[in-house]
Amino acid sequence: MTIQKFFFKVLSLPLFNTEKVYCFYLEKKQRLGFQKIHTKDCELLPEKKARFKLGYFDNYEELIDHAKNEYGDVKLCELCCNTEAES
Numbered sequence: 031m032t033i034q035k036f037f038f039k040v041l042s043l044p045l046f047n048t049e050k051v052y053c054f055y056l057e058k059k060q061r062l063g064f065q066k067i068h069t070k071d072c073e074l075l076p077e078k079k080a081r082f083k084l085g086y087f088d089n090y091e092e093l094i095d096h097a098k099n100e101y102g103d104v105k106l107c108e109l110c111c112n113t114e115a116e117s
């Protein structure tokens with residue numbers, strides 16, 4: 031396998047495996063004992079220096095597990111992370 035083919039394979043995998051993948055960010059500032067998680071497009075997303083990048087996740091369970099392990103108490107933003115918004 032050539033280097034180019036190898037990189038193409040690695041880079042293209044996430045695009046084909048999942049339909050929706052969002053980049054999530056965590057507010058550095060705690061509110062009421064929690065740090066809030068936002069998506070990249072959220073209106074309430076703080077400016078760059080006031081947030082951590084959590085990375086790309088395609089489900090909330092994985093996202094919350096990861097964020098809790100790394101940062102402690104976290105909550106999803108009601109505006110951009112509405113888990114009941116499917117209907």
Ligand SMILES: [Zn+2]
Nearest residue numbers: 068072107110
């Ligand atoms: Zn938000």
